[in-house]
Structures are given as C-alpha cells and as structure tokens.
Amino acid sequence: MHPVQIVDLFAGPGGLDVAAEKLGIATAGVEWDSAACTTRRAAGLATWEGDVRRFGPSDFPDADVLAGGPPCQTFTVAGTGAGRRALDDVLAFVDRMVAREDREEISKDLSKLEDERTGLVLEPLRWALEAIDERDKPYRAIVLEQVPAVLPVWEAYAKALQSEGYAVDCGLLRTEAFGVPQTRKRAVLIARMGGEAVQLPSPTHRTYRKGVARDSGDGSLKPWSTMGEVLDRESPFLVISNYGTGGDPKARGRRGSWEPSATVTGKISRNRVVGLDGEELDRFSFSEAGRLQTFPTDYPWSGRDVGQQIGNAVPPRLAIHVLSAAFGWNPPSDEVLDSLRTWTVAEPEPEAIPVPSGTVPEYV
Numbered sequence: 001m002h003p004v005q006i007v008d009l010f011a012g013p014g015g016l017d018v019a020a021e022k023l024g025i026a027t028a029g030v031e032w033d034s035a036a037c038t039t040r041r042a043a044g045l046a047t048w049e050g051d052v053r054r055f056g057p058s059d060f061p062d063a064d065v066l067a068g069g070p071p072c073q074t075f076t077v078a079g080t081g082a083g084r085r086a087l088d089d090v091l092a093f094v095d096r097m098v099a100r101e102d103r104e105e106i107s108k109d110l111s112k113l114e115d116e117r118t119g120l121v122l123e124p125l126r127w128a129l130e131a132i133d134e135r136d137k138p139y140r141a142i143v144l145e146q147v148p149a150v151l152p153v154w155e156a157y158a159k160a161l162q163s164e165g166y167a168v169d170c171g172l173l174r175t176e177a178f179g180v181p182q183t184r185k186r187a188v189l190i191a192r193m194g195g196e197a198v199q200l201p202s203p204t205h206r207t208y209r210k211g212v213a214r215d216s217g218d219g220s221l222k223p224w225s226t227m228g229e230v231l232d233r234e235s236p237f238l239v240i241s242n243y244g245t246g247g248d249p250k251a252r253g254r255r256g257s258w259e260p261s262a263t264v265t266g267k268i269s270r271n272r273v274v275g276l277d278g279e280e281l282d283r284f285s286f287s288e289a290g291r292l293q294t295f296p297t298d299y300p301w302s303g304r305d306v307g308q309q310i311g312n313a314v315p316p317r318l319a320i321h322v323l324s325a326a327f328g329w330n331p332p333s334d335e336v337l338d339s340l341r342t343w344t345v346a347e348p349e350p351e352a353i354p355v356p357s358g359t360v361p362e363y364v
C-alpha cells in the first residue's frame, strides 16, 4: 500500500474508493445510506456508517488526504431562485468559516437554511480547516467532485484553500474525455498543500460529438469509448431514454452501442434497449450499468435502490485520473486503468492482538 490514506466523505457505493484501491491507496469512507454501505461492505471497503457532520478529522488521525462528493440536489436547480439563494448562502458561509468566525454561531445559522442539504457542501471545508486548526496536520491533498452546477462553490473553495496555503485547480471535466464510455460532466477541485502548482488531469480521449466519426481528429487523443466496447451484447443496439421528454416520443434521447452512453442516472433501468430491427432487448443489468460508469464487471452491488447508488457515483476511471493529478503523479498506466475490469474483495485486516496491560511476567 502507498503510504497515504484517504478519508472519503459522502462515499456512496465507492466510486472514488475503487479508484484509490486500484492505485494502491487505502481509504476510509463515511456514508449514511445503509444500502450504499451494504455495497461497500460487500466490496470490502472500510466504511463508517453515519452522518458526516458527526465526524471530524480527529476520528481519522492517519488520513492525510480528504475527498468528498457531497449531495447536490439544491444546486441542480441552479439558475432558479432556490439554486441562486443556496449558492449565495454557501458563498457567504465559506467567507465566515475562513475568517474563523465562532463555530457555534455558524452552526446555528446553517440550521436555519431553507434546505439543510445546502450546508452539506460546506462539510469538506469544515474538515479541511479543522485539520489545520485542531489536528495541526493539514490534509496533504484534497479532491472534490460534483455536478457542474457546484462549480461556483468549488471556485469559492479554491480561494479559501489558497489562503490556507494550498495550490488549487478546479474546473469541468467530461468523463468520455478520460475513456469512460459515457458522457457526463463533473465539477472537480484538486488541491495540494505546499508551493507546487497543481493541474487538473489532461484528457486522454476525444470529446464526444454526435454525428462526428470517433476517430476523426489529429490522432493525439484516443477515440472515445463506446457502450458496445464494454458491454457483452451479441449485436448492436439502441438505448431509448424516457427521461426529460415531457411525454414527446420524438424528443426521446437515443444513443447507439457505437456511441458512449448518455449520463447514467438512478433511472437507467427505465431506458429501453432495442435491436436495430426494433426487437425489444433486456434492459441494462446492474453490472452493465456499473460498467458504463467503469465499475468492475463483478462489483458486488447490494442493498436496495442499486440504480440510484450507481447513478450517484463518480466513475472510478475518472477518479483514478483525478487522484493521480492531485498527488502530482504521472497519468495512470493502461495496466492500472485495465485493472478496473475486475474486483477482488479485500481480505479483512487480521484482528489486532490485544496488548496486555500491566507488567509482563518474566518466565525464567
């Protein structure tokens, strides 16, 4: 194992943890959803089941990297009045936290917010500041990931973390540009303590454009990956989405097996899968939906609402690139990326042998 341990807040079924384990880094995840925790335990991932707000850096004294993908519902309505209000609230709290305003006052005001989930996006900042102020051991690196609407929050985080001595980069990344067979955009922040500049990972694959040949371009980037390449189906197929069409069948999103999947959401099992002759085929299994997110084929999805667990996760392949960039490592090798195809459940740590208290008797 590489000598870093990541504490992963809002760890879900383990998208980031799978990436870290493949890089040889131990993780500890905090997650309150019992279904996601069931999957994590089946996968052998270290899991603290509970509310992130009830833990802090001192509960994970060995962890020197902080990661987090806080829930995002209040920001996905960005552009609406509620989204803008949530954003303004969060930006004001970031300033107060960095100014080290009285914690209790801040907590009191947070509890008054219209939607209490708004405050969860501030939890990684609380952990980062507490590690500096109370543990006297700042996190060596920080990695945050969320839907695009959260980018202005990460920009405020960037300013805050820079003022605490971190080098920071943040921006939008497209998953298919890193070889994920799915188009999905994520707002990502990476930060590293110390002087050296950090940079988000550079794309390895081309950005998907509908109707454009996947191998056009100057050859400096690989063609995007397709559903057909990663799923074991006998013949080409079309995926027909019912999502966001307002009931108009003509507006339904369609992607062919020769394209990347549309964004995998918790509702992926509602999508129809049909052959090119119009024959109705089996809808995606959990293993297939997981593969579109670059989880191993045999990842032990468990508990209820597996579709939602899969849709919530960060694609492990993207997370491998992001973690490597955050640590200042070279881009991951094909060998590491290919190792994502399968999963080996980690052996549980042998129980520590209790150290007897008192004087050890001498036997002569």
Ligand SMILES: C[S@@+](CC[C@H](N)C(=O)[O-])C[C@H]1O[C@@H](n2cnc3c(N)ncnc32)[C@H](O)[C@@H]1O
Pocket (backbone or CB within 6 Å): 010, 011, 012, 013, 014, 015, 016, 017, 030, 031, 032, 033, 036, 050, 051, 052, 053, 068, 069, 070, 071, 072, 120, 312, 313, 314, 315
């Ligand atoms: C967007 S998902 C993160 C997925 C994760 N990064 C992954 O890659 O699998 C957000 C997760 O936060 C969890 N969550 C929400 N509020 C929480 C809280 N207060 N404490 C712990 N977990 C929480 C949700 O159950 C959900 O699994």
